[in-house]
Amino acid sequence: MGAVVQPPERLADSSVAILGLGLMGGSLAMALHGKCRLLLGCDPDTMTRSLARKMGLVDHLSADPMDLLSAADIVVMAAPVRTILALLGELEALHPGAAVVMDIGSTKRAIVAAMEALPERFDPIGGHPMCGKELSSLNQAEARLFQGAPYALTPLERTTPRACGLAEQLVSEVGAIPVWLDAETHDRWTAATSHLPYLVSAALAAVTPVEAAPLVGPGWRSSTRLAAQPRRMMLDILSTNRENVLAGLRSLRTYLDCLEKLVVENNETLLTEELNRAAERRGQLMEGGAV
Secondary structure (H helix, E strand, C coil): CCCCCCCCCCHHHCEEEEECCCHHHHHHHHHHCCCCCEEEEECCCHHHHHHHHHHCCCCEEECCHHHCHHHCCEEEECCCHHHHHHHHHHHHHHCCCCEEEEECCCCCHHHHHHHHCCCCCEEEEEEEECCCCCCCCHHHCCCCCCCCCEEEEEECCCCCHHHHHHHHHHHHHCCCEEEECCHHHHHHHHHHHHHHHHHHHHHHHHHCCHHHHHHCCHHHHHHHHHHHCCHHHHHHHHHHCHHHHHHHHHHHHHHHHHHHHHHHCCCHHHHHHHHHHHHHHHHHHHHHCCC
């Protein structure tokens, strides 16, 4: 058997296969138009493929990864976390050659662990763009979705400089900002900045009386927007980042108890201090989000 042909070192010379053409995968395909040699797309949903075909989203489209992956230098898995884990388990049979393997899953520890088990001909690196919408279908996709967004990249010990370089090129070409970190840190941070906010949003929506609908305004809408996210995707996230989410819930419960006590006591002085501290922390986090 001859030597395995390695992927090119430039994104412009590479063929990119995107597995999953919903909001994120579809937006990635739009953003990569003209940035790579060949764009391949795969999605099991008939309506999604029909829309992708009408949009001219990719150069080649299929329901079956087997039809496309042999031509891919870079494979990007754009699906819910547990679907990505299943795809990683099947990749050896789906792709006969060498490829850089990326994902855009919302949690990283389980995915990186599965990537570690891939055959040597694959060069894996985890990824997660911090952007999106509460609706996840292809008809919500837009080429500018990644513009200015932090894009976490979580290399493995086995990840080569070639894969790191291609991943950084892809991130830069879609207008995002690469943030290099390990999978453990990623999952701890996103529990606080993404997964806990979803549960808070869902809780607020759940306890709001239906009869209050005539007075629903922009504050309630913005605070509960995340509750509309697809439940299947969020269950995958909560399941694969359970420990960090539970830690966040415990911290939140402790702080809510503190606020409740101050409201019960009608202690405006301490309540003002806590609210000022919260506003200051928000400002610090917003300033740090550009790093």
